[in-house]
Amino acid sequence: MEIDLSQFHSVFFEESFEGLDVMEQELLNLEEDSTGKSSSDLENVNTIFRAAHSIKGGSATFGFSQVAEFTHVMETLLDEMREGSRAITREIIDLLLKSVDCLRGMLNKLQDGEPVSNDYVELVDYFNQLLAINSDDVKSDSGEDESCSTPNSKVSGWSISFAPESYILQTGNEPIRMFKELRGMGHLAVRADLSEVPSFSDLDPESCFITWQLELETELEKLAIKEVFEWVEDDCKLEIRSTAEQNNQSNVITTLTEDDDQKEADLKIKAIPGAPQTDKKLVPIKNTETNTKVGKKAAATTSIRVGIDKVDTLIDLVGELVITQSMLGELGDNFDMGKIELLTNGLRELEANTRELQESVMRIRMLPIGFVFNRLPRMVRDLSSQLGKKIDLIINGEETELDKTVMEQIGDPLTHLVRNALDHGVETIDKRLAAGKSETGTITLNAFHQGGNIIIEIKDDGAGIDPQIIYAKAVEKGMIQDGIDIPHEQIIGMIMEPGFSTAEAVTDVSGRGVGMDVVKRNINNLGGSVEIASILGEGTTFTIRLPLTLAILDGQLVRAADEIYVIPLSTIIESIPLSGAQITRIAGDMPVYKNEGEYIPIVNLCDEFDIKYDKQSTNEGLIAIVEGENRKIAIKIDELLGQQQVVIKSLETHYKSLQGVSGATILGDGRVSLILDIVGLSKRSAERAATRRNQVA
Amino acid sequence: MTSEIADVLHEQSQNIAAIDRNIATEDQGSQFLSFNIGGEEFAVNILSVQEIRGWERPTFLPNSPSYIKGVLNLRGTIVPVMDLRNRFRFKGATYLDTTVIIILKIKSGEKEKLMGCVVDGVSDVFNMDESEISQVPDYASGVDSCFTAGVMTVEDNAVTLLELSNLLNLDLIKHPYSGVSNG
Numbered sequence: 001m002e003i004d005l006s007q008f009h010s011v012f013f014e015e016s017f018e019g020l021d022v023m024e025q026e027l028l029n030l031e032e033d034s035t036g037k038s039s040s041d042l043e044n045v046n047t048i049f050r051a052a053h054s055i056k057g058g059s060a061t062f063g064f065s066q067v068a069e070f071t072h073v074m075e076t077l078l079d080e081m082r083e084g085s086r087a088i089t090r091e092i093i094d095l096l097l098k099s100v101d102c103l104r105g106m107l108n109k110l111q112d113g114e115p116v117s118n119d120y121v122e123l124v125d126y127f128n129q130l131l132a133i134n135s136d137d138v139k140s141d142s143g144e145d146e147s148c149s150t151p152n153s154k155v156s157g158w159s160i161s162f163a164p165e166s167y168i169l170q171t172g173n174e175p176i177r178m179f180k181e182l183r184g185m186g187h188l189a190v191r192a193d194l195s196e197v198p199s200f201s202d203l204d205p206e207s208c209f210i211t212w213q214l215e216l217e218t219e220l221e222k223l224a225i226k227e228v229f230e231w232v233e234d235d236c237k238l239e240i241r242s243t244a245e246q247n248n249q250s251n252v253i254t255t256l257t258e259d260d261d262q263k264e265a266d267l268k269i270k271a272i273p274g275a276p277q278t279d280k281k282l283v284p285i286k287n288t289e290t291n292t293k294v295g296k297k298a299a300a301t302t303s304i305r306v307g308i309d310k311v312d313t314l315i316d317l318v319g320e321l322v323i324t325q326s327m328l329g330e331l332g333d334n335f336d337m338g339k340i341e342l343l344t345n346g347l348r349e350l351e352a353n354t355r356e357l358q359e360s361v362m363r364i365r366m367l368p369i370g371f372v373f374n375r376l377p378r379m380v381r382d383l384s385s386q387l388g389k390k391i392d393l394i395i396n397g398e399e400t401e402l403d404k405t406v407m408e409q410i411g412d413p414l415t416h417l418v419r420n421a422l423d424h425g426v427e428t429i430d431k432r433l434a435a436g437k438s439e440t441g442t443i444t445l446n447a448f449h450q451g452g453n454i455i456i457e458i459k460d461d462g463a464g465i466d467p468q469i470i471y472a473k474a475v476e477k478g479m480i481q482d483g484i485d486i487p488h489e490q491i492i493g494m495i496m497e498p499g500f501s502t503a504e505a506v507t508d509v510s511g512r513g514v515g516m517d518v519v520k521r522n523i524n525n526l527g528g529s530v531e532i533a534s535i536l537g538e539g540t541t542f543t544i545r546l547p548l549t550l551a552i553l554d555g556q557l558v559r560a561a562d563e564i565y566v567i568p569l570s571t572i573i574e575s576i577p578l579s580g581a582q583i584t585r586i587a588g589d590m591p592v593y594k595n596e597g598e599y600i601p602i603v604n605l606c607d608e609f610d611i612k613y614d615k616q617s618t619n620e621g622l623i624a625i626v627e628g629e630n631r632k633i634a635i636k637i638d639e640l641l642g643q644q645q646v647v648i649k650s651l652e653t654h655y656k657s658l659q660g661v662s663g664a665t666i667l668g669d670g671r672v673s674l675i676l677d678i679v680g681l682s683k684r685s686a687e688r689a690a691t692r693r694n695q696v697a
Numbered sequence: 698m699t700s701e702i703a704d705v706l707h708e709q710s711q712n713i714a715a716i717d718r719n720i721a722t723e724d725q726g727s728q729f730l731s732f733n734i735g736g737e738e739f740a741v742n743i744l745s746v747q748e749i750r751g752w753e754r755p756t757f758l759p760n761s762p763s764y765i766k767g768v769l770n771l772r773g774t775i776v777p778v779m780d781l782r783n784r785f786r787f788k789g790a791t792y793l794d795t796t797v798i799i800i801l802k803i804k805s806g807e808k809e810k811l812m813g814c815v816v817d818g819v820s821d822v823f824n825m826d827e828s829e830i831s832q833v834p835d836y837a838s839g840v841d842s843c844f845t846a847g848v849m850t851v852e853d854n855a856v857t858l859l860e861l862s863n864l865l866n867l868d869l870i871k872h873p874y875s876g877v878s879n880g
Contacts, residue, residue, distance in 0.1 A: 358773070563757050609759030654811045655768065655777040656867050658759060664768060664775045672756040672770045 012058045013111045017104065019051035021374070024100050026051075028377050031093050042082070048096070049078045055103065066116050067106055073127040074099050080131075095130070097378070099123055117230050118181060125184070156242060158218065158225060163211035164236040170206055173232045179214065181228050186218030304404060306364050314360050321353045352668050359647050359666075365405070369447045369456070370398030372411045376418055380443065383422050390440040391426060397447035402454055406546060410456070413519040417458045417542050418443060420516070425462035425540050435537065437461070449553070449570070450679075453528075456544040465534040467491040492532050496520040553648055555665070555675065557641035558624065560605040561613035566646055566665055566675040567626060567635070575624040575640060590689065593623060593634045600625060603685045604636040608660070628678035633685065635676075644668075648675060659684045726826030729849075731856050732799065732816040735787035738856040739816070740849065745801050745861055747811060749819060752796040762871060769798070769813060776800065778813035779870075785844075790815075803865045812865045825849050830858060 030044045052075050059067035074096065080086040102123055106116045160182075164175060182188050191213040198209065216225065222240055229238050328346045331339060373395050384391040402410075426432075426441030433439060446457040467488045474494050475482045496516045523530045528546035555566035582594040583602065592599040602623060606613045623634040646665035651657055651674075662677035731740040755767030755778040764783035768775050778798060782790035798813040830847035846860040863869060 355773075609757075610761075611757060611759070649773075649775050651768070651775060653808075654775065655758075656870075656872060658872070661759065664756070666770050666773065666775075670770055672768050672775055674756065674758070 009062060009111075012062055013107055016055045016058060016107050019055050020100050020104050020107075023048050023051045024097065024378055025374065027093050027097055027100070028381060030088060031090065031381070045078060045082050045088075049075065049082055052078055064106075064110055066120065067103065067110070070099070070103065070106070070120050070124060073124050073131070076131055077127055092130075095123070095126065097382075099127075115227065117227050118224065121184065122181065156218070158214075158216045158222070159241050160214040160216060160225065161211070161239040162214060162229070162236060163238075164208055164232060166204075166207040166209065168208045168232060168235050171232075171235060173235070175208070175210075175212065178228050178232070179212075182214065182216055182218075182225065185220050185224065186216055188217075189215040191215075304364070304367060310360065310364055314357070314364075317353060317357045317360055321350075321357060324349045324353055348669075351670060355666065355670060356668060362647060363645070365403055366401040367404050367407055368399045369402050369407065369454075370395075372407055372414055373398050373445060373447070375411070376415065376445070379415065380418065380422060383419065387423065387428075389422065389426055389428060391422060392440055392442045394442060394444045396445065400447040400449060400454060402546075406454075409522060410544070410546065413522045413544070414456065414458070416516075416519050417544075418445070421458055421460040421462070421540070421542075425460035427463050431463070435463075449568075454546045456546070457541055458544075459539065459541040461539040464536040464538055464540050465492050465495065465532070466536055470494055489533075492534050495532070496530070553646055553675065554643065555646045556624075556643050557667075557673070558635075558637045559639040559641055560609075560637045561611045563609075563611055564641065564667065564671070564673045565605070565637075566673050567624060568662075568675070568678065569643060571626045571628055571678045573625040573627055573632070575622055577622045578620065578636070593625070595625070598632070600632045600634045601685070601689075602634045602636055603681065606636075608681070608685055608688070626678045628682060631679075631682050633678070633682045635681075646673075646675065726824055726829070728822060728824055729856075729858070730799070730822055731820040731851065732797075733818045733820055734782050734785060734816050735790075736817075738820060738851070738854055739781075740856045740858050741799075741801060741861060743822060745803060747800040747802045750798045750800065750813070751794075752792050752798060752815065754792075755813070760872065765870065765872070766815065771800065771811065771813075774811065776811045776813050778815060780815040782815065782817065784864075793817075801861060801865060803861050805867075810865065810867070821851070823851055825851070833857065 026044045026048045030048075052071050056068050056071035056075060059065075059071065077086070077092070077096075081088055081092070086092070102120050106120060109116050162175070164173075168175070179188065179190055193211045193213065194209075196209045196211065197203070203209075218225070222242075225240055226238075229236070232238075324346060328343075328350065331343055331346060335343070376395070377393055380391055380393045421443050426443065427435065427437075429439050432441065442461050444457070444459040446455070446459070448455055470491050471480075471486070474480045474491070474497075479494065479497060480486065496519070520530055523544055523546070528544060531543045531545070532540065533543070534540040553566075554569040556569050556572055558565050558567055576593075583591055584594055584599075585591055591602040593602055594600075605611070621636060621638040622640065623636050624640075625632060625634050646667075648663040649665060650663050651661065660677055660681040661674045662680070663675045664672050665675055667673050728743040729740040730743045730746050731738050733739075750771075753769065755769040757767045758765055758777070761767070764780050766778040766780050768777050770776075780790060795818040796815060797819055798815055799819070800811055800813050802809050802811050804810075830849050833842065833845045833848050843863045844860055846858045849856045849858060
């Protein structure tokens with residue numbers, strides 16, 4: 001029997017991408033460990049090894065030989081690291097991280113059913129060099145490096161004319177790198193046509209004015225050559241002919257090495273001075289970014305990982321549904337009017353089951369924000385070394401849950417803001433030391449729920465934003481008139497306006513003048529807002545506030561008179577029966593609860609909300625001590641009911657927001673219950689008390 | 698058996714199509730839903746009616762005006778409920794089996810807002826040409842004049858047409874402690 005393996009492809013890709021994520025993370029951990037204690041963490045290496053091994057195994061099974069081959073070499077190196085025969089250096093981690101990127105690119109291509117480019121061959125070569133230096137006996141393992149391209153014993157000549165569009169460098173493609181790759185195929189001669197290069201004063205360092213004629217003697221076929229240019233196919237005029245038809249008339253002939261140096265010098269104009277050139281030794285693969293983007297677009301089906309508890313809840317609910325259904329079925333088989341009550345009960349149960357099921361399914365969409373945060377450490381690491389800065393990235397609140405759709409859309413703005421913090425926020429080491437700060441800058445990410453919102457904070461301890469510079473820039477751009485007095489916060493907020501960039505030099509990281517406005521727009525589109533707070537010399541904090549239309553909350557159900565309310569569980573400190581509590585009245589008839597020398601004002605929910613209730617029973621019930629924004633209040637309620645996770649629904653969809661209420665939820669019986677907003681409640685009850693006092697006065 | 702069902706379905710669909718045609722072709726103006734509040738007849742354009750539900754006690758909203766009865770769960774959507782009898786100052790509003798909530802919808806900006814309105818009972822659906830709607834005499838009454846759009850005569854009975862853009866305008870619903878969003 002023949003098995004169609006392609007049905008397992010999507011699983012393979014999914015698992016492989018997960019494996020790559022794991023590898024990336026572990027590599028970053030490894031790096032932290034090795035710089036800190038210089039003791040290599042064996043467990044990390046093992047994890048990386050296992051991930052690489054499963055990718056290798058899977059790709060071999062599915063016939064993705066290039067991937068298998070590549071991971072094999074990686075594995076050999078990892079094996080040496082595992083056995084301790086190879087020291088873990090930054091260089092090796094760099095190489096492995098690049099390999100992860102490269103693998104990701106290869107897998108993306110395979111997933112889209114496209115042929116894999118030859119980018120990886122260079123890395124394989126480098127692996128082999130490394131491995132060869134260390135030990136000779138691994139050579140037999142790694143001798144298969146070039147078997148991907150069909151070897152052809154007949155050496156033939158090719159004439160390639162390559163005329164890239166002027167924006168080619170901005171797309172992250174580097175002709176030199178492609179030429180290097182061609183050089184790896186055989187003998188290469190390069191002629192550059194400089195006739196289009198303008199005079200120095202008109203020269204745009206980011207544009208490419210050069211076209212090339214290349215002569216290549218190789219035993220490989222045309223297809224292999226074409227693959228080298230695969231990434232730029234749409235961005236250039238490319239002609240590949242065999243030497244027989246060759247016909248070229250270029251003016252300037254340079255050798256590859258000269259040209260190489262010149263081009264690199266060119267490129268350095270836009271690089272930051274003082275940036276370490278650690279990457280020089282390894283050939284960086286710039287294509288990776290484009291790679292992943294393409295992959296994302298093409299991936300038709302996406303998947304999410306769901307906690308087993310959520311699945312278990314679903315199974316339980318379905319079980320209940322089946323029971324209800326069979327009960328109703330039996331009832332329907334021999335029904336008489338005497339059983340009408342059973343029927344109504346059964347139907348009610350069915351309704352409740354269905355609703356719970358629906359809500360549980362919705363809950364599956366909720367994912368911890370860690371999924372977005374996890375991609376940031378790698379970016380911070382790469383960028384900080386590129387910019388020559390030292391950065392600590394601190395992440396808090398990764399477990400905060402957020403709807404998947406919201407999360408997918410917050411990823412890019414978030415990345416952009418972190419990038420910005422890195423590039424413009426945190427100063428260079430020299431500047432930091434001059435300002436009396438520690439060499440290492442800190443970027444902190446915080447995520448938490450607050451008052452019916454999800455708050456994400458991006459905080460850096462950099463130079464902060466100088467309102468005067470922004471002001472001057474805004475005047476220059478004609479956005480405001482000179483001399484107008486504007487509050488500082490508003491001035492700082494202007495960096496979110498379209499077309500505003502103050503980066504003194506445009507770097508390839510950020511500062512092209514687009515970005516912040518896009519960030520703002522994206523967040524606004526999600527119904528959120530973004531605020532900037534900045535203290536000159538101390539740092540900048542971006543606060544993203546997103547509504548939790550779909551977010552869920554752990555809630556405590558409480559009863560006040562005949563109404564049921566939900567108090568967010570995280571705000572509750574304790575609850576005490578009213579009879580046993582120490583209630584005193586201070587400062588003119590204000591009931592307070594005395595707790596360890598602290599007086600906590602008591603808010604009677606029924607009075608506060610104007611709920612009709614039987615005043616006789618005032619002394620029964622209990623108080624729940626809750627805290628919001630460091631203010632404690634004791635809410636008087638009648639009864640504590642169950643605890644449950646609730647899906648927050650907005651009141652504003654069809655009504656208006658009410659202070660003290662952050663939203664509503666639907667309980668198991670189908671009734672609406674309001675969710676208390678502790679911060680709002682304590683604010684308004686304080687205001688109310690103040691008005692009462694004023695009325696007396 | 699199945700062919701019989703098919704026949705019946707076919708016949709019904711033709712009937713429905715005929716009704717649709719009637720509605721479309723007979724130039725009888727707009728269709729209105731009339732209902733009873735405290736013995737008086739009121740009407741709204743039927744296109745703004747989303748559905749009609751039996752009375753159920755909604756969830757109390759804190760500090761609401763007396764005519765806001767709370768919010769109710771409309772298949773997962775939280776919809777506010779207003780008692781028109783209280784809003785129009787009719788005395789002695791009771792909740793009986795015939796009491797219904799008419800879910801009305803209104804465009805507010807780009808979004809559609811829903812509001813449940815409690816009335817004593819639904820009366821009729823009728824066609825009426827726009828030209829037959831006359832002005833409500835400007836005279837002191839329990840119903841604020843901005844809530845009425847006109848008066849119509851249906852089978853010798855006066856029916857007051859309601860102006861939903863004002864009636865359902867949330868800005869006109871005075872609610873202490875509202876408008877401070879996000880606590």
